[in-house]
Amino acid sequence: MKNLLEINDLKVTFPTDDGFVNAVDGVSLTVAPGETVAIVGESGSGKTVTSLSVIGLHNRKVTQLSGSIMVKDKDESLDIVSAPVDKIRGYRGRVVSMIFQDPMSSLHPYYKIGSQLAEAYLVHNPGKKEAANKKAIEMLDLVGISEPQMRAREYPHQFSGGMRQRVMIAMALMNDPALLIADEPTTALDVTVQAQILQLLKDLQKKSNMGILLITHDLGVVAQVADRVSVMYAGRMVEQGNVDDIFYSPHAPYTLGLLKSVPKIGAKNSERLKAIPGQPPSLINLPKACAFAPRCEYTSLAPAGSCESVRPDLIGLTASHKSRCHVPEEKRDKLFAAEIKGARA
Amino acid sequence: MPRFILRRAYFAVLTLLLVSVVVYGVFSILPFDPAALTCGQKCTPAIVEANRVKLGFDKPLWEQYWLFLSGIFLGRTYGAGSAEFTCPAPSFGYSFNENMCVTDMLKEALPITINLAIGAFIIWIIVGVGLGLLAANFRGRWPDTISTVFVLLGTSMPTFVTGLFFLIYVTIKWKIVPLSLSGYISLLDDPVKYFQYFILPWITLAILYAAFYTRFTRATVLETLGEDYIRTARAKGLSERVVLLKHTMRAVLAPITTSAGLDIAGLIGGAIITESIFNLPGLGRMTLQAVYEFDLSVVLATTILAASVVITMNLIVDIAYGYLDPRVRMK
Numbered sequence: 079m080k081n082l083l084e085i086n087d088l089k090v091t092f093p094t095d096d097g098f099v100n101a102v103d104g105v106s107l108t109v110a111p112g113e114t115v116a117i118v119g120e121s122g123s124g125k126t127v128t129s130l131s132v133i134g135l136h137n138r139k140v141t142q143l144s145g146s147i148m149v150k151d152k153d154e155s156l157d158i159v160s161a162p163v164d165k166i167r168g169y170r171g172r173v174v175s176m177i178f179q180d181p182m183s184s185l186h187p188y189y190k191i192g193s194q195l196a197e198a199y200l201v202h203n204p205g206k207k208e209a210a211n212k213k214a215i216e217m218l219d220l221v222g223i224s225e226p227q228m229r230a231r232e233y234p235h236q237f238s239g240g241m242r243q244r245v246m247i248a249m250a251l252m253n254d255p256a257l258l259i260a261d262e263p264t265t266a267l268d269v270t271v272q273a274q275i276l277q278l279l280k281d282l283q284k285k286s287n288m289g290i291l292l293i294t295h296d297l298g299v300v301a302q303v304a305d306r307v308s309v310m311y312a313g314r315m316v317e318q319g320n321v322d323d324i325f326y327s328p329h330a331p332y333t334l335g336l337l338k339s340v341p342k343i344g345a346k347n348s349e350r351l352k353a354i355p356g357q358p359p360s361l362i363n364l365p366k367a368c369a370f371a372p373r374c375e376y377t378s379l380a381p382a383g384s385c386e387s388v389r390p391d392l393i394g395l396t397a398s399h400k401s402r403c404h405v406p407e408e409k410r411d412k413l414f415a416a417e418i419k420g421a422r423a
Numbered sequence: 424m425p426r427f428i429l430r431r432a433y434f435a436v437l438t439l440l441l442v443s444v445v446v447y448g449v450f451s452i453l454p455f456d457p458a459a460l461t462c463g464q465k466c467t468p469a470i471v472e473a474n475r476v477k478l479g480f481d482k483p484l485w486e487q488y489w490l491f492l493s494g495i496f497l498g499r500t501y502g503a504g505s506a507e508f509t510c511p512a513p514s515f516g517y518s519f520n521e522n523m524c525v526t527d528m529l530k531e532a533l534p535i536t537i538n539l540a541i542g543a544f545i546i547w548i549i550v551g552v553g554l555g556l557l558a559a560n561f562r563g564r565w566p567d568t569i570s571t572v573f574v575l576l577g578t579s580m581p582t583f584v585t586g587l588f589f590l591i592y593v594t595i596k597w598k599i600v601p602l603s604l605s606g607y608i609s610l611l612d613d614p615v616k617y618f619q620y621f622i623l624p625w626i627t628l629a630i631l632y633a634a635f636y637t638r639f640t641r642a643t644v645l646e647t648l649g650e651d652y653i654r655t656a657r658a659k660g661l662s663e664r665v666v667l668l669k670h671t672m673r674a675v676l677a678p679i680t681t682s683a684g685l686d687i688a689g690l691i692g693g694a695i696i697t698e699s700i701f702n703l704p705g706l707g708r709m710t711l712q713a714v715y716e717f718d719l720s721v722v723l724a725t726t727i728l729a730a731s732v733v734i735t736m737n738l739i740v741d742i743a744y745g746y747l748d749p750r751v752r753m754k
Binding site (some may be wrong): 133135167168169170171172175176178180183184185186187188189197198201202233235246249250 | 650651652654655656657658659660661662670673674747748749750
């Protein structure tokens with residue numbers, strides 16, 4: 079296996095009182111070493127569920143997974159969907175690490191920073207206390223925390239939000255994992271700190287050649303760090319491509335809607351934000367049609383009735399660029415390119 | 424830290440003064456004549472008056488209160504001449520019903536109540552926290568169901584029901600624990616008799632609290648398990664056992680300590696029903712009897728004692744909290 083992560087046709091469902099929720103419906107993606115892959119989507123689109131299942135942290139009691147999530151560890155690889163929990167646990171923090179959205183609550187408030195870091199090392203290297211403590215200081219230094227010796231003896235509440243996210247990153251990288259999952263790593267931070275954290279992730283990636291799976295709803299973050307992008311809507315992938323494909327030649331109406339809704343710097347105050355009309359659908363018992371159709375402006379361009387009755391497939395435009403839409407490709411090529419130009423003008 | 428403790432001690436003394444004033448005030452309003460109550464069966468107005476003077480009830484209220492206060496530090500002498508007697512410091516007054524200095528009565532009753540409270544505390548913490556952890560860990564499965572039944576029974580059966588049940592069945596009918604006739608025996612003198620004396624009162628008292636702690640622990644553990652830092656712990660690759668017993672328990676410890684400190688303080692004030700059922704001459708029973716007999720000195724002493732235990736435990740809990748929660752320690 080060349081890739082660090084290969085997700086194939088992943089489906090995540092969980093039962094509720096009202097029926098089955100298809101939180102993730104047929105997602106496929108890959109992450110190669112040194113590559114940053116972003117999953118973009120609004121709240122409830124299934125991006126966090128996807129990322130949690132990669133590390134096996136989905137709620138096992140209620141969720142059902144199907145498809146496969148292959149994670150590579152040196153010469154062997156493990157399918158998270160079918161592997162026993164004990165096996166997955168050996169991968170967590172060693173092969174695949176994760177950082178979370180809210181650094182304020184993601185660190186244990188009662189343990190010292192140093193011991194929380196050391197613990198991450200000790201889980202996979204039992205008994206090597208001295209090495210763990212040394213590595214903890216080293217990692218704190220690496221993520222840009224000054225006086226790491228002293229700060230390792232402090233508690234999380236003595237750190238600012240940005241510093242805590244640095245600590246979380248240090249903790250995730252204690253065992254030099256091949257793959258880092260970053261679930262909205264900068265959402266809870268203010269913009270200047272956000273830029274620093276993204277830069278830090280990029281620098282660390284360059285040093286270790288790790289793959290990053292970045293979960294975000296912030297297109298600015300995507301543009302800044304991602305190599306490839308998957309856009310999710312209602313548990314499905316609607317478009318997949320290189321960062322240039324997505325930003326300069328979007329081919330799914332939802333991606334286009336997202337890009338058009340980004341506010342422009344220098345726009346007149348009187349100009350309203352262009353929002354996508356309507357609401358995201360409920361994920362319970364989704365109809366066998368295009369999930370975006372009720373909000374889509376372009377259904378009239380598609381073959382009559384197709385948007386409301388048939389689910390479009392994720393079809394390749396080029397080798398790397400795929401999208402899901404019934405509107406004929408040649409119609410979208412021109413129209414969407416013109417729209418995106420108009421929106422940026 | 425020393426400054427913090429000093430400040431708290433200062434407020435503790437003020438609170439105690441206030442408590443004593445209130446108790447004194449309440450008793451002076453009640454329509455009883457303490458001197459008349461001391462008089463006995465062959466009562467004449469002359470004896471009542473003599474007793475009034477002897478016990479100091481002839482003096483104005485503020486002076487009575489002052490004598491009580493100074494007695495705590497200096498001891499107090501009652502009567503004069505050949506009938507004179509002294510309760511040495513710390514004197515909490517003189518019980519005319521028992522014809523004893525209150526301090527001596529406390530010395531007899533307190534060890535029993537403390538032994539009762541601490542024994543029950545150990546049982547209820549082990550059972551309550553253990554069962555709560557089990558219930559949370561196996562949420563919705565049979566250990567959770569068992570704990571729910573236990574909680575329901577424990578909280579809905581009053582102490583006088585469980586206590587009497589134990590007394591009638593376990594001791595008298597089934598003879599599992601022999602009826603203790605010897606009275607209080609120290610653990611060091613005879614451990615077997617000590618346990619025979621205390622085991623049923625402990626269990627009776629512990630059941631009620633254990634039920635509450637089971638519920639409390641279960642709820643707190645479940646809440647903590649949903650915290651982001653628990654997800655972080657799992658993401659490190661830690662086993663569920665470490666996640667539950669280290670990361671989760673560490674966070675649950677602080678609220679349980681708070682609760683436990685205050686509960687044990689409440690118990691040292693006297694477990695009236697349990698002590699009455701098992702005929703333990705502890706503080707609770709002593710207070711109850713004193714209230715019946717309008718024995719002001721005893722009620723005053725036990726009230727102040729209970730208040731100071733509550734205040735002290737509060738202080739201890741606050742200090743302990745500083746050690747348990749680093750966020751509190753720094754401030």
